[in-house]
Amino acid sequence: MNRFAYLRADDVGAAVRAVAADPSARFIAGGTNLVDLIKENVERPTRIVDITRLPLGEIGPGERGGLRIGALVKNSDLAYHPEVERRYPLLSRAILSGASAQLRNMASTGGNLMQRTRCSYFYDTTTPCNKREPGTGCAALGGFNRMHAILGASEQCIAVNPSDMSVALAALEAVVHVTGPEGDRAIAFAEFHRLPGDAPQLDTNLRQGELITAVELPALGFAEHHAYLKIRDRASYAFALVSVAAALELQGGTVTEARVALGGVAHKPWRDREAEALLVGRRVALEHFQRVADALLQGAVGRGANDFKIELARRAIVRALSHAAGRTSRDDARR
Amino acid sequence: MTTHVGERVSRVDGRAKVTGKARYAAEHAAPDLVHGFVIGSAVARGTITRIDASQALALPGVLQVFTHENAPRLARGDKRWRDELAPPGSPFRPLQDAEIRWSGQPIALVVADSLELARHAASLVRVEVAPAPHETDLEAHRERAYKPPPHERPSVTPPSRGSADKAFARAPVRVQAEYRVPVEHHNPMEPFATTVVVDEDGTLTVYDKTQGVQNVQSYLTTIFGAEAGEIRVLAPFVGGAFGSGLRPQYQVVLAVLAARQLQRSVRVALTRQQMFTIGHRPTTWQRLSLAATRDGALAAAIHEAVAETSRFEDYSETVVDWTGLMYRCDNVRFAHEVVALDLFTPMDMRAPGAMWGVYALECAMDELAVALAVDPLELRLINYAEHDGNEKRPYSSKELRACYHQAAERFGWSQRDPEPRSMRDGDLLVGWGMATGAWESTQRKASARAVLTADGRLAVASATEDIGTGTYTAMTQIAADALGLPLERVTFKLGDSALASAPVEGGSFTVASVGSAVDAVCRELRSKLLKLAQQLEGSPLARLRPEDVEFIGGLLRARADPSRALTFAEVLHRAGIDHLADEVTTRPSKAHEKYSRYTHSAAFAEVKVDPELGTIRVTRVVTAIAGGRVINPKTAESQVIGSVVWGIGAALQEHSVIDHALGRFITHNLADYHVPVHADVPDIEVILVEERDEIVNALGAKGLGEIGVVAVAPAIANAVWHATGKRIRELPITLDKLL
């Protein structure tokens, strides 16, 4: 824990300026992640800019028929919002499978996207960690890596992104709106988080000082055929070993659109459009789901304690797709 | 006559707890209080070559950074550092030398005006260490195992009997398997903390989180070379401990050291992460070899165990004895050894020894039942031990058969299809498993003092603890009944080293030990009061025999004629005294030596397993406990429900993972170290079986704090086998092991 200056921002511009000017400045929203990291000396910001008074707490219609979610909307408010429950139940379920009620009441939409990995070594400053301290090595590689990545990792870092909400947002192809020192930009969800490569200290493609102002959901919400399956070591209040957001559009039992995003397996929510495309034009059937699973997991590598995740993910994908396909009364009647 | 013992009395301290009036160790205030933050070592072994605290000390508000270089030299010699529960060896002495013995060992204490500042300053202290190679892997170093010197009497492994190896080789039905269990940390809700208040006369009032105020008090007095009256230790409320508070923890030494050096009141509280740098339940390797005749009678039993200890103390627990105790068998061999590793000394943790030993035994019994094709419960009944085969003596009482029958009946065990994978709930596999539990019932020497005042109130006190177990309530009930007072007129005081002496709160012996003393001292007051009453001029109770007088509602009253009565207040008033007081010490009776004293349990568990994903849910647990007389069924059931939750955690979740390359616990927080959450806890049904025991103590109470946990993990492990057909012989049973 270090000493820091605290600043409460009154408008977006001031917040952005305050953080852009100082590479070790951080925004703070719910504080449920940042404060822990400060206490453990993992983050040592010199300046903390409180954004909770900014007018970013609304949920309203988006530009293209979707929904625009302010960055400060609390996770619980988002999950229980009637429009979200009706049009984007996948998102609702993903959020509610994460953390605890108390944490969700504090956690913000922007903060959730920015939460850092739960790698035990990242959190323990006595151990080597390239993400925390570039160049020191990765203790997880040969260590306790049960929770770690099987896809898209590098020899520098095998940490995973822990967010549940992000997995649903990846499947829904949300857009992240940010304001930075150079103005506004919109980032496609797939481009928001990054793989570790040789710069594992960077979790996202956000630049210093850029503030998330909103997350926009497209009109297509997969309200009829979706599933969020989270597999973890206890029934609640645990990060995912593997999670799957599955979303399907079906016409007469044939898939017209398919999305599968995986959580707990990579440095970012994992998607593979080519794998998803294998389903399009096919009828709902287990063998097709298995083929998608195999394709998605092509190139998966275990690191010892997490070897099991490859097979677990395979089964979870098939299960989630089956649930998604089965989740309508029409479908049930037909089968 | 109203009695309170045996009634579902709510906790007398419940209101104080839920309103925040109950203060815990880190919640006591003092003027000018300063805060200490502990710096732990980053490596498991080595020597500190340099500590540079200059940056920390340069901050305004930082008072001192204590290290081995500037801390006062405390007592010399191992003996002085041995607290009441220290195992043989050389206890750890904080800040007394440059040596690092385990990762996380406290190597400095930063003291500052505020906690935040102390924590910040701690991050600025530079420590240089010459590391030495460490060994933290039990499996990798099993060949270094040795027989530990005896600690307390019960942990001396009993002699083997018969010729187990020969009998095993000859028997027609045999099972042999190895079982592995991890390190667990106690993780009570309240982390360890100490607030030392320096009083005006220089004496220290130490608010400590502990299970034994007098143990801590004598330890501190000895190591600091203080006068007996100089240090007083208080722990009126303890937020759980489970054994972790049996020995003084290092933060109490650091806090007192700082307070004495600075002559300031000091608080030192450990963080949750630092709670993984103290004692733990040791990882243990076991091999069970069981053989039986075709009709299921045990022909041989061999129980071998190798557990971990530290390099500096020989901690050992009762792991293997249970196999010779719980079933009838003439050929038994025990082997219990330890391996010294570069970890902190393990500590007793709820049902130490039995937790792991009975787990292995009860899983092996399940495997034997399968090999014999007999029902697991039937196998236990076939081999039921009518007497203690280890000690060759009868049990003081043993209602285990009633436990089996009542719990099996409630659970519906007779409906079980013995075939694994045969029972289903939709797509889920259903498994039913059972196991037996046993735990020792002991009584220790204990004292209690009672004062009856002229206003008809009774104040009883003893230096015991209430670690959430319900001691306040049980003692109040016992005292109230002994004098026929309503509960509201009785107070019980504990958690103060200045009170009448009591053993640590542990081993499930508090009710038996302190309860006996409370009962005895109140009965003593009762006789005194009656004598006084009968001596009064014109006493309405004159010449009545004691059994003809009843004590009820603050009255002494002739049984035959309720109009002949006196209030307690009247008696004292007319006798011209303002109070009656006494102190009594009770000890176990001679009969103890002739009997084995144990509590018993049976647990039946149902699990549902997803056959593809491997996820396991415990959906039902029924457990029956025979623990002698139950003083308070409500708090007793709480203890057992909590124990079952512990058993679920041990079976499926708890695991302090050591990174052997770093020599360090790496799951050192409650996000990585899982314990059950509400969603993991199913319907738990507790049956308290009636058991009369006139040997254990005058109250007939055997203790219920630990027995509830013993049978749960093996019952669940056996249920997982029944559901899946897979024997997972390594705890915790996580889903990856079933894939």
Ligand SMILES: Cc1cc2nc3c(=O)[nH]c(=O)nc-3n(C[C@H](O)[C@H](O)[C@H](O)COP(=O)(O)OP(=O)(O)OC[C@H]3O[C@@H](n4cnc5c(N)ncnc54)[C@H](O)[C@@H]3O)c2cc1C
């Ligand atoms: C015990 C525990 C269990 C948890 N379990 C889960 C779980 O199972 N699943 C899950 O998904 N999550 C889980 N979480 C994580 C939780 O979801 C996150 O902590 C939370 O979403 C973070 O939101 P916040 O507003 O509190 O962020 P803060 O802690 O305030 O900030 C986190 C980071 O985001 C940055 N930030 C915040 N807002 C913005 C913004 N608008 N623009 C740019 N940067 C911003 C901050 O600078 C900081 O770096 C758990 C957390 C805890 C403590």
